[in-house]
Amino acid sequence: MSLELSSPEASRPFIDLASPAHPSLLDPTHQIDALFGVVNIPNVVWIDERGVIVRPAEPGWPPGDHYPDWLRGFLDERNAQAEAMAKEADATDPELAAKIRGGQDHDTYPDAIRDWVEHAAGSRFAMTPDEVIAASQPRGADKSKGAAHFELANHLWRADDRDAAIAHFRAAHLLQPDNWTYKRQAWSLVGNEQAGGGELGRFNQGPLPGAEDQWPFEGNFTDEAGATPAGDYYPRTLTV
């Protein structure tokens, strides 16, 4: 499910390239955030044959050998950088070192899915309903309010009421600071505008150099993701 507000055309090249045999859907208003507790991409939810959730939204990936070489190289480089940072923190800040190393493991995640496919409810990765509820994202009144602001932001953006939309995006970000899809969606919409569109415009999620005063958000992807250890950005929820 593609979480992209602007238009189906933004998702089309990726869907065409993957040419999936499974249903591939568009969720422009991020309904799965509200309904399932999705807070980042990629996030994965496991649902059994009866329609019962057996793992709530969590970071998860396809097998690494499905990645194109450039992405594999990028991930390997990033992992090496993170490990170097963790090594540096080992002596001075063990808690930070643990957080850097504490992210969900990309390569073994598919093995957990395979285990569930084979053993169903008997899989050690399949949760009971009570465990699923307890492991789903925290949500109090502030999060509900943040989601309402995000709904208004989406509606107003599509109505070309840009400034009003940005005000509601900002409110949503303040109320749901841990929701990366709310942030990256808004950063990407504005970043794409400022970059003048193009194939990679939506990956511009921060101010252009020299145009910082035109960036309407408190944060941006490079600064925030860069300051977030892997264990916070993609928390580990299972170990194979």
Added chain:
Amino acid sequence: MTLLASPVTALDRSSARSSGPLRLSGSGGVVPTCHAEPMILDTLDIDADAFAAGTGWEIRREGACKGGVCVPLPDGFSVEHAADRLGMELVRDGATRLWALGPESLNGRALVTAEAPELVLDDIDGNEFRLSSLRGQKVLLVAWAPY
């Protein structure tokens, strides 16, 4: 059209907290549909069917129900009362006078039940797809984005 003069986000929901959700035994019955349209309202004067379509919470004799969990509505159905009891925040845009209704925040968690909600979304060609059409198969729901 009925529009309230002020937002209702400040309503005291201590009563909802004290009684808590009522868990029904057995099947939760028909899973109501939650459409891809967000819960954007130009009036709070909507009926129970529209509320169910937008939120996934069905209004029954027992109260507001979703996936086998029911929350009593002692004052009957209104958007404000149901929102208050379910911990849904109502936010209003000052200029357009539109309301948005946030999701429930009943138990401190995103999920109040492990029963998957219905989800109706379009594919890239505009064909409607229902999550419930995959009953009988294991489903891996994957969130991604082109950014």
